[in-house]
Amino acid sequence: MKTITWKLHLKSSPETVFELLSTSEGRAKFWAEKADEENGMVHFVFPNGQTYGSKVLECIPNQTFCLDYFESLVKFHLEPSDNGGTDLTLINENVAEEEFHEVHAGWVSVLMNLKATADFQCDLRNHDPNKTWDQGYLDN
Numbered sequence: 001m002k003t004i005t006w007k008l009h010l011k012s013s014p015e016t017v018f019e020l021l022s023t024s025e026g027r028a029k030f031w032a033e034k035a036d037e038e039n040g041m042v043h044f045v046f047p048n049g050q051t052y053g054s055k056v057l058e059c060i061p062n063q064t065f066c067l068d069y070f071e072s073l074v075k076f077h078l079e080p081s082d083n084g085g086t087d088l089t090l091i092n093e094n095v096a097e098e099e100f101h102e103v104h105a106g107w108v109s110v111l112m113n114l115k116a117t118a119d120f121q122c123d124l125r126n127h128d129p130n131k132t133w134d135q136g137y138l139d140n
Helices: 014-022 024-030 097-120
Strands: 002-010 034-038 041-045 051-060 064-069 072-080 086-095
Touching: 002 097, 014 024, 014 064, 014 072, 014 086, 014 097, 024 034, 024 041, 024 097, 086 097
Parallel strands: none
Antiparallel strands: 002 086, 034 041, 041 051, 051 064, 064 072, 072 086
């Protein structure tokens, strides 16, 4: 098993970033087509039709959001930066060796869309079920 770590600087406040990560509406703006939460479970629906139920493991407002994600552990840590923005650290633990390269690259796609959404109010995804990660599209 391997661990992925990415850091991202956003000009948006920790409150804005946390809202995108921790709410159904926020996650749907940058991560999945739908990501409704009910009773501590996030029900992800992705453009290719894949679904996954993630259990929220930790949720500290404006600081930490952790969940199980495709049989791994994902932690988002937020810290206020000197310029009023946010320094985000993503840690994805227990990634299977054979999935590491795809998951590693996939987080870049997700995190850059998070930045586009938080800082520039735009969604970089194509929302086309025929043009997904499965077909080699990174803007899925």
